[in-house]
Amino acid sequence: METSFLSATILLILITDPLGNIPLFITALKQVKPERRKHVVLRECLIAFTVLLIFMFFGRDFLEVMHLTDESVRIAGGVILFLIAIKMIFPGEGSVFGGDHMHSEPFIVPIAIPLILAPSAMATVLLMSTREPTRMLEWVGALTLCMLVTTVVFLFSGKLQKLLGEQAITALERLMGLVLTAIAIEMLLGGIASYIRQFH
Template structure:
């Protein structure tokens, strides 16, 4: 895995936040038989991958049509990642609560969209399609990151038992801190280009 591919996969994993979504998945599938859960998770992850890939390839055309400049995209991407990071470091109190329980099996909503292929993930691949000249790298990154995300969600019960609630929260906050530094760097880069600061 080359450097750009590794970096792209890492960014997508931070945005997809599989560990942070584990409490949501456990709550959402609480009333679903244990034997059906892996099939549901794999189906929803596959749907999310398709949505992300579609946005990856049509994103450039959308942004060109809207006449958005590269500095504006970089600053917007930094702001988006910064807001995501804030939610990871300071998660909402009702995340993963019992209000997410469903009587039947989830289909597309809310597991595939917006939990996996949510606004943050879609915005990330949308910006990537505009900024990166190597679409195959980002396509591979989407597939690899989505596969890792699926594995984490399939092992959600094991992760919950291994780390406990406090451990899961600590891991998510650590990923949020890393994502914060990446977001700030994107903002600095975008501002430098926009104002020709060198």
């Protein structure tokens, strides 16, 4: 499946799921003073962006050190995306915070990791960079655009939640989960097909 700049951007936005994470994000910032929230959002998004860039540029070296093939990363990425998508469509009880209550300003956890920087996001940028390293500028652009969207959504999370309402946000998350399921299956089948072709 040929991945374009637009499809890569949309995929990354679906994976980071900023709209679906609005309620969790607001919960994480409950104990943060209003005047500090913008600073926290920018800091956490920058941390997530930096880590994803590191994965993107040094992903191939990481695979070589760990003796992992592109096919294994594609299959693993497909499985992770599928699990994330299923959880988006059929959310269970509990939260991404593991039941802990936030009593101080969040730092890295839980906003940068795992709200933005989920394993599926790391697997996706790793896959992009290893499959088509010659298009690295496109992937960096797609990641940058995705992080800008995430930052804007988080900055205006309170207003968006009031404007759309929880039901609309939930419906959007279900729709994103459905699209992400199809992408995950496509990635999984592509990895399996590529692995099988090695023996022919």
